[in-house]
Amino acid sequence: xxxxxxxxxxxxxxxxxxxxxxxxxxxxxxxxxxxxxxxxxxxxxxxxxxxxxxxxxxxxxxxxxxxxxxxxxxxxxxxxxxxxxxxxxxxxxxxxxxxxxxxxxxxxxxxxxxxxxxxxxxxxxxxxxxxxxxxxxxxxxxxxxxxxxxxxxxxxxxxxxxxxxxxxxxxxxxxxxxxxxxxxxxxxxxxxxxxxxxxxxxxxxxxxxxxxxxxxxxxxxxxxxxxxxxxxxxxxxxxxxxxx
Ligand code: NAP
Numbered sequence: 001x002x003x004x005x006x007x008x009x010x011x012x013x014x015x016x017x018x019x020x021x022x023x024x025x026x027x028x029x030x031x032x033x034x035x036x037x038x039x040x041x042x043x044x045x046x047x048x049x050x051x052x053x054x055x056x057x058x059x060x061x062x063x064x065x066x067x068x069x070x071x072x073x074x075x076x077x078x079x080x081x082x083x084x085x086x087x088x089x090x091x092x093x094x095x096x097x098x099x100x101x102x103x104x105x106x107x108x109x110x111x112x113x114x115x116x117x118x119x120x121x122x123x124x125x126x127x128x129x130x131x132x133x134x135x136x137x138x139x140x141x142x143x144x145x146x147x148x149x150x151x152x153x154x155x156x157x158x159x160x161x162x163x164x165x166x167x168x169x170x171x172x173x174x175x176x177x178x179x180x181x182x183x184x185x186x187x188x189x190x191x192x193x194x195x196x197x198x199x200x201x202x203x204x205x206x207x208x209x210x211x212x213x214x215x216x217x218x219x220x221x222x223x224x225x226x227x228x229x230x231x232x233x234x235x236x237x238x239x240x241x242x243x244x
Contacts, residue, residue, distance in 0.1 A: 002078050005031040008223070009073065009080045011060055011117065012087030014041040016186030017136065020212035021084055021219045026052040028220055030082060033073050035060075060087045060113035061105075070120045079124025082223045085114045085158075086136045090188060092147040103150045110154035111161070118165060122174070131174035132223045135162050136215070137234060139182045143242040155180075159234055166232030175231035179218045182238025185209045205240025 008025045012018035013034025022034040022045075032053035034045045045055025054077075058069055073080055088110055091102040118133055125131025140148050141155035159178050166176040183189055183200050189209065192200070201207060218237050221227055236244050 001076070003031040005029055006081040007031050007033065007073060007078050008082035008084065009033045009035075009070070009117075009121070010084040010086055011035045011058060011113070013045060013055070016188065017181065017184060017212045017215045018084075018086040020216035021086060022049070022053065024213070024216035024220045025082065025084075025223065028223065030223070031077060033069075033077070033080075035069070035087065058087075060117070061108045063116050066113070066116050066120055070117075074124060079128060080121040081125065081128060081130060082132045082134070083117060083121050084134045084136070084219055084223075085117055087113065088136065088188075090148065090151050092151070094147055095149045098150060106150040107154050107157075110151070111157040114158050114161060118161075118176075122169065125174045126169075126172050129173050131169070131172070132227075133162070133165070133174065133176040134219055134222050135159075135176070135178045137178040137180040139180050139236070139238050139242050141180060141234075142236075142244065162234075163232045170231055173228075175222070175228070177222050177227075177230060177232070178234045179215060179222070180234050180236050180238065181210065181215050182236075182241040183209045184215060185211060203241055204238070208239065210237065210239055 008030040010018055010022045013022040014036035022032045025032050035056050035058035036042045037059055042055035042057045091106055114135055135158050137158050138155040140152045141159055162176045162178050214237055218235050
């Protein structure tokens, strides 16, 4: 059913930060399409979202799947007015040991997917003369972390991409911003050893990891009318780990 509510698309909504973002945007009154990589994950989201949204399968590495999903959303629910590019993984290794596959995979899942998804939703946003593209970057685009050359490069690329796109689309009232989380308690950071987690914690001024809701609150703000004059920016949500 075409929605009277604005449609938001959140990639990687099945867990962690994306799950909190999807829930927050539903609380804010958006109709949310949240993606997972498996059919089971997408079905769970559909059940969980009830009348406020729907789950969909998407591997952001698949350009045809991106086109098909956005076409389906436009036909079924309406044009995407808020895009949150959140899906992501890490494949850490020192550069000397990093394979080309691990480099390509990270660049494809993060940077290339942001290019493809943003490009695909722009037509609908341009027509509406409204749009919010919110890209989840990382503190490591600014703050060096050994073993993450692929991930840092992808996230820095997303931020530079966002600034260019913000200039291109500003006259249509489409804003493009990034959120750069610090250390957030999700499965991504649970993979780290206790020792590394402690060392990371000690660097954070607020002396604790953030919660997914901290990022969801920042997305909620950037998607709202209160942020209509903010574009091409990076909002740092890191507890004082890095001060821009
Ligand atoms: P997470 O808990 O590991 O969740 C990752 C999400 O991305 C899941 O929903 C997963 O779907 C989805 N995903 C993975 N590969 C995908 C692919 N190829 N196509 C589409 N979706 C895919 O991660 P998180 O910590 O919430 O991270 C979310 C975002 O925040 C990422 O962009 C990450 O780089 C960024 N970030 C996180 C932190 C942190 O400390 N956690 C810090 C800075 C930035 P499935 O459930 O189906 O696998």
